[in-house]
Amino acid sequence: MISDDSKAISEKIKVAAAEKRALRIRGGGTKDFYGNEPQGELLDTRGHAGIVAYEPTELVITACCGTLLADLHEVLAKQGQFLPFEPPGFGSAATLGGCVATGLSGPRRASAGSVRDFVLGAKLVDGRGQLLAFGGQVMKNVAGYDVARLLAGSLGTLGLILEVSLKVLPRPPAEMTLCMELPQAKAIESLNRWAARPLPLSASAWRDGELRLRLSGAESALRAATQALGGEAMAPDAAAKFWTGVREQTDEFFAGEAPLWRLSLPSNAPVQELPGEQLLEWGGALRWLKSSAEAGALRAAAARAGGHATLFRAREKTAGAFTPLPPALARLHRELKNSFDPAGILNPRRLYAEF
């Protein structure tokens, strides 16, 4: 069942643009913490919900922005399929629109790809209230610039994502998790070495001297990989609970008041000697850091290592949630923002203070 709220959404945006009134686009509100502080009048997307099309043999699902992620997971699971990028919900109210707008991917990201990798098409309402459609429901499509993928991670600053088509995949037939003790440097080295071999790794997490590896695939592949990797197999329930904890940040590592930083680095970047506790994911390419260290110092360290640092969760974000852009890219960002939202009313300053 589709509940179509597109006309009302488009009308609200048109009026707000005419009155230069800022709008804060929001689905279930589970990711209000992400990015800079939301500003403006609430524009709730949950009235536009439902699955528009799902054809398991096409490996494509199309759904409205207000559709609950939980509902999508359920519909896909019935056909033995899933969203390979394993998006975090950060709460049961999470919607598809928020998932794509934040562009956040879960533990499977390093092996399967990110949200944007699976976006095939999107409908959006831009800052003028125009309904626009880009991409489509097919795997290969190079007609026009890839605006649908550009929306992933744009935090609603280019338009309200109304509808998204995603590539989906069959769920792997079997899964198991191995646990082993390794110091961080050795874990980073091993993860990179293993990633260069055809092993069915689907997730990794290191914390406090313990490395966990999730394997997904055919039973035969898992058996062979277990022999190659070593370690102790975790009980399936405990393993499932562990990966949910990492994905949803309900794991005890994420508890406490210290600011949570997300360092996105080349996977083989050496151990980052920074004040605070760390949890590594994505084969070494993602490093969570709980630290009260100064933002400039952390961003400089991430840049030296070839990546960037996001202030993910914190009580105050005066340092800006995201790493500032070099001037040439900052100019392109402003121009793009202006192309989609000339009145500057959609989620202003959520991504960068300049717009």
Next chain:
Amino acid sequence: MPERSVLWQEEDTRPYECDGLTAYRRVPMVVALPESEAQVQRILATCHALGVPVVPRGAGTGLSGGALPPGDGVLLSLAKFMRVLRLDPVARVAVLQPGVRNAAISDIAAPFGLYYAPDPSSQIACSIGGNVAENSGGVHCLKYGLTVHNVLRVRGYTIEGEAVDFGSEALDAPGYDLLALAIGSEGLLAVTTEVTVKLLPEPETAQVIMASFDDVEKAGDAVAAVIAAGIVPAGLEMMDKPATQAVEQYVHAGYDLEAAAILLCESDGSAAEVEDEIARMKAVLAAAGATRLAVSRDEAERLRFWSGRKAAFPAMGRISPDYYCMDGTIPKKRLGEVLNFIGAMEKKYGLRCPNVFHAGDGNLHPLILFDANDPAELKRTEDFAAEVLEKCIEVGGTITGEHGVGVEKIDQMCVQFGGAELEIFHAIKRAFDPKGLLNPGKAVPALARCAEFGRMHVHGGKLNRPELPRF
């Protein structure tokens, strides 16, 4: 610029008059062959200051005329950018200049057990810079993705001569995903000077099944059955009988020439996985009505089965003076309908059209055989192609899956997109290139052109831009 790096005599510039789409030709005013980023930067800044158009060109294998030269500007060839700047087997990345050939990437990565996944048919000739411009695919996209899924970072220069880095060697970069925007932008946004690609571990082993069908639609249903069984083949290709017959004479791939269509269905992974998956694939294909199943017995036979598919285009060149390759993508379930439509068009236009098809991802390559020396036949070919592309849009697909719009499909863009979307494309272009000097006239049609073409896509019965003249 060093001597012999700027060409302006017609005998020197003539070889650059077209790319892989030879139906469109124009001798460039000047060809520049820079050797360094500093030279690229100067050329762009100079052209920008003088208001001179610039068309970037890689290996010139593109099939949509994306590198058709400007008559009044500079053709910027990146052919001298051929160096591999870095290969890091630990981080599994290679940093390449844009002129490095696609197949060469896997060659240099092979000693480390790594390879670069996207494998367009032209991979022995096409370059990574061109792959980035077109978001090239290949025969293994369903499982391993397109260029956009396998490139981490693109460095380039805007028309103003400003250096820009999209993406990074981390798995994401702050801000908008400009990397996704740059890949497939057909050289309209920036000139690529460096590409960082992801390298994957070579699968331990691979085997391919050749499945024969006595009916094209049955073969199409078999594709859906494989996917429905929860299998994601490493490659899943279809060829119809006219295609296999043309190919067989050329490369002797060992195809079943009696079959109305054949499927090539590949499995890769560990030996145990492949054995298991091939058995499942065979069962599904047999149940879907395959009349014959042959599994490659060794690597040589596997490569031979693929050689026919990869040689499909040149094989057409042997049986016809010219061929015109289309590139629409459709939802797989509409395959039978679209193939029947193509059959009807063969009769309507009196032209033969063998079909090769990236079945796993719905990407069709009908190949219309014609003689370009006969202007009437060329016209019939173009009309044939236009009808097929519009059929692709009608069934919910797209006019181009991997070859790009270029100059070739620019009118069909008016059918696929509405005026509001085209306006957004133009605004994106202006954000990168306010004067519109980089590869002008390609990929995105001017609204006036769509009005002239008379096929403006109409949203909800309302015509966009009613103020434009139409005739």
